[in-house]
Amino acid sequence: MGLFDAIRGQFLDVIQWEDQTQDTIVWKFQRRDNAIKNGAQLIVRESQKAVFMHEGILGDVFGPGRHRLTTNNIPILTSLSNWKYAFGAPFQCDTFFVSTRQFTNQKWGTRNPIMMRDPEFGPIRLRAFGSYCFQVTDPGTFVKQISGTNADYDTAGIAAQFRNMLSARFADALGEMQIPALDLAANYNEMGDDLCEKLQPEFDEYGVSLTKFLIENISLPEEVEKALDTRSSMGVLGNMNTYTQFKTANAIGDMAQNEGGGGNMMGMIAGVNMGQVMGGTMQQGAQAPQQPGVAPPPIPQPVQWFAAVNGQQLGPFDGNAMAQNVQSGQVTRETMLWKQGMAAWTAAGQIPELAGLFNAPPPMPPPMPPPMP
Structure with a gap:
């Protein structure tokens, strides 16, 4: 074995990342002294990109495929490292693999209630939560701005930053849109699409695309929800008289078809009472005032x-x-x-x-x- 063969055997020939996780965004290829030799094979899988950095300076970026690392296809690194062109001579650089797939079902929510002025309820406090999806579109920017030199960087590392940013912008948008509280649920999709578009410039600064922003729920304070339940109940009770008359009329018809119901005391009393209800209703209609604008005195009960x-x-x-x-x-x-x-x-x-x-x-x-x- 020659001297160059011995040197060649000290370094790995294949650089690749087999991602077995669901949340890793950036993974650093680990090797002793970060040494890469001329002619090494770089394998970048689908939904990945490889980023090279030399002494903290961003170098070449490779997309999916098999690449043979030579001075011809890594010009930036060649110029940065003053690579010696001797056969097998290694050079030092950091190799980062960045996942470019979509990271879905990321959660967001308001940490504190959002104050807003509602035209019907006045000042109220709202809470909201939902989910979002994002995708790294500029791996070089993401590595420089977010992950840095970390050997592993997953969604947990960026979740807090994105969550705070989304909550703050959501609060601003909610106040600007001035949608009544009772109409918010009907506008979840429109609000989500509008916020997704407005937030994208801020995500661009991190090399990330906000692909989806979903609002799952906007909740009212408990006391306001109770007031709404009471109002709904009163609305139902407002038509209870008509419903009772309808059910009673059907019951009388059923008793009339029952051969044994003629002498039943409860049936007779119910019939008398129903006659009074229907008669009283018709009498009130007949005694309605003929002159508009004149309110009659209350009918004695x-x-x-x-x-x-x-x-x-x-x-x-x-x-x-x-x-x-x-x-x-x-x-x-x-x-x-x-x-x-x-x-x-x-x-x-x-x-x-x-x-x-x-x-x-x-x-x-x-x-x-x-x-x-």
Whole structure:
């Protein structure tokens, strides 16, 4: 073995990076004294680039493929290192492999609430979070500005910087757009695309492209969310009367088709009560004021009675309905009744207001048929 063969055997002939991770951005090729000899093989895989640096100065950059390192294809390093052209003479430089694939599902979020003035709720505090994707487009700039001489540099190293930058710019954009809080959810995509475009110049300074910016949620304070829930509930209750009338009308129709429902007390009382509800509704419509702009006085509300029958609460019934129930025997002196203002349930016979219903004489019997001739 000759002298040059011995020298040649001290150095590696192949320079490459087999990335087995999902988050490594920059990896430094390690060798003793960073020595590379003339004619060494450089293998750069897809979604990678190789960056050479000599004494801290950026040199040549290689894309995917197999490259034979000679003075012809590394002119920058040749001029920087004053490479001696002797066969097999090594030179020293740092070799960095940079991953150029997209790094997805990177998280961002507001560390503190964002204050904004909403046209409906006034000053409110908002929190937001989401994800973003980025890709190294200028490996030389990224190595110089971000990773430096680190042997390994992954997404965790840059995550805090990007997260702070995204949160700050998001807060500015949210105030400038002046979108009402209730309309924010409908504008997530538009806001994300607009912010992605506005943030790109700042990412260019690091040799990075912001390929996606997603807003997953913008949350209101807990007290505002409770107020919205209450408002929604009140909106639903506003149509409850119409819904109740519809369901009651269907129930009466079902009872009319039931052969055994004619003598049922609960069915009869429900029918009487429904008649009062429908009659009262129609009467209120008929008594609507004819002259616009004149508000009538409040309609006096009749006394509403509730009855306890067979362990169930029935009612409410007005005075006419209660009189019908007493005459039919459905309400007796022992039936427990209650109305607003009473301290407790009381037997019907002990209520002075209803005493006249139980003391009234029974109706006249029907006339006797004439005798047979």
